[in-house]
Amino acid sequence: MNILVLGSGGREHAIAWALNESPKCEKLYVAPGNGGTAGFAENVAGLNAEDGEAVLAFAQERSIDMVVIGPEAPLVAGVADVLRAAGIPVFGPDAQGAQLEGSKTFCKEFMMRHGLPTAEYLSTSDEAAAHAYIDEKGAPIVVKADGLAAGKGVVVAQTVEEAHDAVSSCFDGAFGDAGNTVVVEECLTGPECSMLAFVSAGKAYCMAPSQDHKRAYDGDEGPNTGGMGAYSPVPIVTDEELARMEEVMANAAAATAEEFDHDYRGVLYGGFMLTPAGPKLLEYNARFGDPETQVVLPRLESDLVDVMLAVAEGRPEDIDLKWADKWAVTVVLASAGYPKAYEKGKVITGIDAADALDDVKVYHAGTAMRDGELVTSGGRVLNVTAMGDTFQAARELAYKACDFIQFEGKQNRTDIGLRAINGRSSWE
Numbered sequence: 001m002n003i004l005v006l007g008s009g010g011r012e013h014a015i016a017w018a019l020n021e022s023p024k025c026e027k028l029y030v031a032p033g034n035g036g037t038a039g040f041a042e043n044v045a046g047l048n049a050e051d052g053e054a055v056l057a058f059a060q061e062r063s064i065d066m067v068v069i070g071p072e073a074p075l076v077a078g079v080a081d082v083l084r085a086a087g088i089p090v091f092g093p094d095a096q097g098a099q100l101e102g103s104k105t106f107c108k109e110f111m112m113r114h115g116l117p118t119a120e121y122l123s124t125s126d127e128a129a130a131h132a133y134i135d136e137k138g139a140p141i142v143v144k145a146d147g148l149a150a151g152k153g154v155v156v157a158q159t160v161e162e163a164h165d166a167v168s169s170c171f172d173g174a175f176g177d178a179g180n181t182v183v184v185e186e187c188l189t190g191p192e193c194s195m196l197a198f199v200s201a202g203k204a205y206c207m208a209p210s211q212d213h214k215r216a217y218d219g220d221e222g223p224n225t226g227g228m229g230a231y232s233p234v235p236i237v238t239d240e241e242l243a244r245m246e247e248v249m250a251n252a253a254a255a256t257a258e259e260f261d262h263d264y265r266g267v268l269y270g271g272f273m274l275t276p277a278g279p280k281l282l283e284y285n286a287r288f289g290d291p292e293t294q295v296v297l298p299r300l301e302s303d304l305v306d307v308m309l310a311v312a313e314g315r316p317e318d319i320d321l322k323w324a325d326k327w328a329v330t331v332v333l334a335s336a337g338y339p340k341a342y343e344k345g346k347v348i349t350g351i352d353a354a355d356a357l358d359d360v361k362v363y364h365a366g367t368a369m370r371d372g373e374l375v376t377s378g379g380r381v382l383n384v385t386a387m388g389d390t391f392q393a394a395r396e397l398a399y400k401a402c403d404f405i406q407f408e409g410k411q412n413r414t415d416i417g418l419r420a421i422n423g424r425s426s427w428e
């Protein structure tokens with residue numbers, strides 16, 4: 001099969017890597033790809049992944065048998081719709097399903113209609129109503145821009161003043177059109193847990209739970225980032241919570257088949273908070289998580305081409321998921337200054353030595369080839385993933401592998417997974 005993956009991050013490297021392991025994968029393209037995917041697939045630099053017609057033209061010219069869409073922007077832009085209309089199997093939902101991620105109001109209304117557990121909220125495009133709701137409910141309270149804001153549109157306000165400021169800045173255009181409507185919601189407490197599921201024809205096949213680390217610095221301090229590390233499964237999740245999250249994902253998948261013109265075919269990502277009243281949804285995303293994918297897919301023993309094609313073709317009964325009985329931890333190596341301004345073009349050494357360790361895989365997130373040398377080209381540069389028979393072993397191996405890799409300004413958290421080892425009480 002000829003397969004095209006859209007995207008350029010560590011998530012797409014992990015997806016492409018797993019697809020390439022399949023004997024069914026003959027020719028693999030990644031658009032635009034990165035310095036890591038260049039090693040085993042053909043990167044397509046000039047293709048605009050958000051332009052459905054351009055992607056379709058490329059797919060037809062290269063006889064592509066399946067397109068896998070990594071990031072949310074092409075999904076929300078309707079790239080899957082264009083490809084599907086032309087009869088090309090696509091892994092990733094249509095624009096309608098992607099609205100679960102593209103609009104927080106759409107997502108909350110979907111959750112309410114189907115009795116999926118989530119925080120109490122108000123969605124409004126009337127600024128005065130948002131301020132009044134904050135005065136009525138008090139702090140802490142959460143303010144979210146409705147549309148896509150690259151993970152920056154959420155303020156967890158500890159005071160009423162902070163919440164009012166967040167609402168004002170949304171309506172003043174801080175997030176462009178994404179902030180014309182705001183969602184103001186109840187502040188939930190507890191550890192966060194991501195539950196990703198393959199969804200097709202109304203059925204959900206859950207992957208193992210995983211946990212991201214969104215803050216830039218140790219101790220969950222500093223600004224929010226795209227994710228500084230992750231692990232899977234999550235030792236602090238109880239069997240009861242796991243069963244409940246799986247039930248919620250199954251109900252959501254059934255709802256997608258009921259509501260959307262075409263059923264939803266791709267990954268549905270449930271962002272949960274494990275509250276004292278049980279798991280509640282913070283959000284749905286319409287794609288794999290980054291860096292969660294880098295700890296979930298390495299544990300998948302099934303052929304990813306078979307799984308994704310079954311999803312894309314609406315044959316959920318053919319999805320067969322087998323997982324390695326191992327723990328996985330990934331540590332993000334970032335450029336100095338990330339998530340604020342950072343320099344690019346720093347030479348990277350030591351990846352081969354790290355990759356050569358048993359049970360270690362280094363995924364590229366922001367790298368490029370320059371004059372035959374691998375250099376940094378993004379804020380998050382590499383995701384160093386290790387697997388182990390115990391959580392501790394995986395964690396130690398990931399950090400050992402990180403030590404092999406050098407580039408000027410390398411920055412990483414040193415406490416990925418530490419809270420999981422310290423137990424549930426470290427979230428209280």
Ligand code: AMP
Pocket residue numbers: 119142151154156185186187188189192214271282283
């Ligand atoms: P989101 O962009 O929806 O993933 O939100 C970003 C982060 O804000 C989440 O990962 C949570 O840490 C936090 N957050 C979002 N909604 C809530 C909520 N209702 N209560 C507490 N924290 C929240």
Ligand code: GLY
Pocket residue numbers: 212226227285288289290291292
């Ligand atoms: N790791 C968070 C996300 O992918 O949205």
